[in-house]
Amino acid sequence: xxxxxxxxxxxxxxxxxxxxxxxxxxxxxxxxxxxxxxxxxxxxxxxxxxxxxxxxxxxxxxxxxxxxxxxxxxxxxxxxxxxxxxxxxxxxxxxxxxxxxxxxxxxxxxxxxxxxxxxxxxxxxxxxxxxxxxxxxxxxxxxxxxxxx
Numbered sequence: 294x295x296x297x298x299x300x301x302x303x304x305x306x307x308x309x310x311x312x313x314x315x316x317x318x319x320x321x322x323x324x325x326x327x328x329x330x331x332x333x334x335x336x337x338x339x340x341x342x343x344x345x346x347x348x349x350x351x352x353x354x355x356x357x358x359x360x361x362x363x364x365x366x367x368x369x370x371x372x373x374x375x376x377x378x379x380x381x382x383x384x385x386x387x388x389x390x391x392x393x394x395x396x397x398x399x400x401x402x403x404x405x406x407x408x409x410x411x412x413x414x415x416x417x418x419x420x421x422x423x424x425x426x427x428x429x430x431x432x433x434x435x436x437x438x439x440x441x442x
Contacts (some may be wrong), residue, residue, distance in 0.1 A: 296391040297419070302429065305420040312415055313383065315348030322409070322418050329418070330402050330410045330426075332387035334373050334394075335365040341376065343389035345430075346399040348409075350439035357397060360436050380413035387411075388429065398435040402426070 297304050309321035319326035329348030334341060335357065342365060344352050358365045370382055376392055377385045387410050389396040402408060408426040409418045421429070 296388055296429075297421075300428070302421060302425045304425070306412065307409065307418040307420055309416060309418065315411070318411070318415070318418060319348055319409075324409050324418070324420075327401070328405055328407060328409055330387045330408050332385050332389070332410075334368040334376070334385070336368045336372065337363045337365050339363065341368060341372075341394050343385075343387065343392075343394045343396045344399070344438055345387040345389075345396055345402065345433075346438050347401050350399070350401070352438055353440040356436075356440075357438050360397065360434075360438075377413075380411075381415055384411040384413055384415050386413055386419065390429070396430070396433045397438060398430050398433045399438040400435050401437070401439070403435060 307322045312318045312321050315329045315331045316326045319329050326349040327347045330345050331348045333344045333352045406423050409420050412419045
């Protein structure tokens with residue numbers, strides 16, 4: 294986690310059994326799944342946006358597009374693999390700043406005392422406290438981005 298070290302952000306690495314999804318990682322790591330920040334890569338003809346949402350939720354693509362005034366679609370696995378070449382597919386950290394990608398943050402993540410996110414593989418989570426998560430998300434626009442289900 295070069296960006297965390299470069300910014301002197303204290304963090305904890307939480308090891309867990311190999312998983313395929315954020316909710317599975319939460320169970321394996323014994324953390325609340327709504328405390329996991331997951332990144333969903335979206336795109337349009339002007340570029341990419343990484344939507345950062347709680348791990349137990351689904352992105353409301355329409356809401357994100359309306360909020361940004363763009364017609365966003367999910368990026369392909371090929372695009373995700375190219376942009377996040379140092380990460381396993383499906384385990385991208387919600388740190389667009391480290392990859393030069395614009396971000397949008399779901400408001401439900403703002404009030405958490407501790408936030409967890411993928412470390413770039415399917416066997417580790419990174420834990421940061423609220424203050425340092427806010428520091429990482431400084432300047433990132435936020436609103437409600439998830440669908441009710």
